[in-house]
Amino acid sequence: MIWVNQVVQGILLGGYYALLATGLSLLFGVMRIINLAHGDLAVVGLFLLWWLHDQGLSVPAALAVMLPAMALAGILLQRVLLERSLRSGVLVPLLTTFGLAIVMQNLLFEKFGADIRSVDIGTFAYNGWKITDEIYVGHLPVVTFCVAVVLLGALQLFLSRAPIGRSMRATAQDPDTAELVGVNARAVYLVAAAIAVATAGLAGAFLGMRTTFDAYVGPTQLIYAFEAVVIGGLGSLWGTLFGGIVIGVAQTVGAQIKPQYSILAGHLVFLAVLGWRLVNGAIAARGGFRAALGLET
Amino acid sequence: MLRVEQLDAHHGLLHAVRRVSLEVADGETLALVGANGAGKTTLLRTIAGGHRASQGRILFDGVDVSSLPAHRRVRLGITLVPEGRRLFPEMTVEENLLVAGRGNGEWNLGRVYDTFPMLRPLRKKRAATLSGGEQQATAIARALMTNPRLLLIDEASLGLAPIAVERVYESLEAVVGGGTTVVLVEQDLGRALAVSSRVACMLEGRIVLEGAAAEITREQVVEAYFGLKRRNGKAVQQ
Numbered sequence: 001m002i003w004v005n006q007v008v009q010g011i012l013l014g015g016y017y018a019l020l021a022t023g024l025s026l027l028f029g030v031m032r033i034i035n036l037a038h039g040d041l042a043v044v045g046l047f048l049l050w051w052l053h054d055q056g057l058s059v060p061a062a063l064a065v066m067l068p069a070m071a072l073a074g075i076l077l078q079r080v081l082l083e084r085s086l087r088s089g090v091l092v093p094l095l096t097t098f099g100l101a102i103v104m105q106n107l108l109f110e111k112f113g114a115d116i117r118s119v120d121i122g123t124f125a126y127n128g129w130k131i132t133d134e135i136y137v138g139h140l141p142v143v144t145f146c147v148a149v150v151l152l153g154a155l156q157l158f159l160s161r162a163p164i165g166r167s168m169r170a171t172a173q174d175p176d177t178a179e180l181v182g183v184n185a186r187a188v189y190l191v192a193a194a195i196a197v198a199t200a201g202l203a204g205a206f207l208g209m210r211t212t213f214d215a216y217v218g219p220t221q222l223i224y225a226f227e228a229v230v231i232g233g234l235g236s237l238w239g240t241l242f243g244g245i246v247i248g249v250a251q252t253v254g255a256q257i258k259p260q261y262s263i264l265a266g267h268l269v270f271l272a273v274l275g276w277r278l279v280n281g282a283i284a285a286r287g288g289f290r291a292a293l294g295l296e297t
Numbered sequence: 298m299l300r301v302e303q304l305d306a307h308h309g310l311l312h313a314v315r316r317v318s319l320e321v322a323d324g325e326t327l328a329l330v331g332a333n334g335a336g337k338t339t340l341l342r343t344i345a346g347g348h349r350a351s352q353g354r355i356l357f358d359g360v361d362v363s364s365l366p367a368h369r370r371v372r373l374g375i376t377l378v379p380e381g382r383r384l385f386p387e388m389t390v391e392e393n394l395l396v397a398g399r400g401n402g403e404w405n406l407g408r409v410y411d412t413f414p415m416l417r418p419l420r421k422k423r424a425a426t427l428s429g430g431e432q433q434a435t436a437i438a439r440a441l442m443t444n445p446r447l448l449l450i451d452e453a454s455l456g457l458a459p460i461a462v463e464r465v466y467e468s469l470e471a472v473v474g475g476g477t478t479v480v481l482v483e484q485d486l487g488r489a490l491a492v493s494s495r496v497a498c499m500l501e502g503r504i505v506l507e508g509a510a511a512e513i514t515r516e517q518v519v520e521a522y523f524g525l526k527r528r529n530g531k532a533v534q535q
Contacts, residue, residue: 160392163395163398166388166392166395166396167396169385169387169388169392170385170388170393170396173385173386173387173388174383174385176347176383177379177383177385178385178396179346179347179366179367179368180345180346180347180367180371180376180377180379180383181371181376181396181397181439181440181442181443182368182371182372182376182397182399182443183368183396184366184368185368186366
């Protein structure tokens with residue numbers, strides 16, 4: 001039963017990773033940008049939430065202020081940095097966002113110092129429901145998972161039903177043709193960046209509720225998000241949830257084997273999936289499995 | 298409606314469109330013909346805003362649209378059906394149409410399906426799975442959903458089976474009959490002349506022949522097409 005419990009905990013943890021990966025997946029899906037500052041943007045949102053809470057706002061009120069602020073930051077980021085970087089090719093945004101990540105980390109360190117913090121949500125952080133004698137689920141992980149599922153579902157609905165969502169999908173597939181049928185690709189990119197950065201901020205908020213943080217936790221979060229996106233398939237929203245769950249379950253099951261294996265197990269599963277994809281790609285490029293083994297002439 | 302003045306366009310070092318001047322009147326159908334590489338596609342893309350003009354002006358209803366991005370030109374009423382259809386492959390036929398839908402004109406889903414009946418049963422199919430003819434019909438229907446006043450069609454019949462060409466042209470004639478102004482790039486001279494009121498022939502980036510479709514003979518178009526001129530009653534290379 002202990003293993004079942006670990007899998008359940010892993011699935012719930014996967015919700016957090018999916019939430020973290022949503023913006024990364026969306027930005028890649030629409031603009032083909034791998035945003036290396038994604039984890040640090042989550043941390044910026046988290047620090048903003050923490051600061052607002054510290055000023056006396058309740059956590060929901062602080063969230064209500066932080067999320068629009070992060071969406072605005074996304075628009076600024078797109079206008080000032082990403083739009084210009086994209087004009088210079090696909091590698092430049094990688095370098096730009098890498099540089100931005102370093103700048104944000106050091107600005108946060110300058111402003112808030114090296115203290116370890118967390119967002120105080122009282123007993124909500126550790127209370128839970130008892131399912132069986134050996135399975136408990138925490139309120140916070142369940143809420144995080146539900147928020148992830150609702151967010152991904154809402155985004156999926158938005159992309160398939162809303163006119164701007166359809167424009168986003170069209171722009172992701174062929175930006176030049178989208179322009180030729182009346183889609184303002186620039187505006188679409190702004191909306192995508194706003195949503196991506198706001199969801200990063202939301203993920204940051206849950207990070208601050210579930211654990212401690214400082215100015216330098218962004219890159220680690222980026223790695224988890226990146227792994228979830230790659231496992232789930234680049235640009236696929238439900239795939240992101242699947243990828244998050246795979247990482248989450250690998251970590252909790254790894255921790256059950258030996259506590260030190262937790263993070264390692266997640267990375268190993270990611271490497272295994274990546275390796276499998278590479279091998280599959282190589283086999284497909286050689287005309288299939290039989291041809292690759294020289295069984296066909 | 299459309300006035301192109303001394304337009305130049307380049308592809309890198311290639312001077313694809315050279316000092317082209319052109320006028321298209323309201324309700325007219327202009328066939329733009331010419332050999333491969335004559336500059337027809339570049340001219341159409343430049344008018345639609347998909348390619349930057351290096352010089353010259355494009356006036357639409359007297360307004361200079363040369364510096365406007367493509368989506369702003371679509372709002373004014375200029376829409377291109379690009380060469381190769383360029384549908385959004387992962388989206389369904391209906392989604393392809395809805396992306397372009399402006400919702401404030403006479404073309405809507407119902408009218409488009411009435412004009413292109415073959416699309417109605419395909420509306421939930423992904424564009425990538427359509428045949429060439431179905432894709433072309435979807436591409437023209439998608440352009441109509443923008444409620445264009447000037448429709449630019451690049452190679453409507455390219456790569457299609459004869460039966461598919463028939464069906465696409467039947468629908469196209471309905472569009473032309475409805476009063477939409479059309480500039481049509483077409484390799485099939487017979488078809489181009491049949492549906493058009495005027496013809497312009499391009500050669501090496503220039504318009505070398507222009508006139509009413511009823512007045513220009515097929516021979517004149519062929520000579521202009523291949524850059525031939527008459528000497529002692531015989532066509533010879535210029």
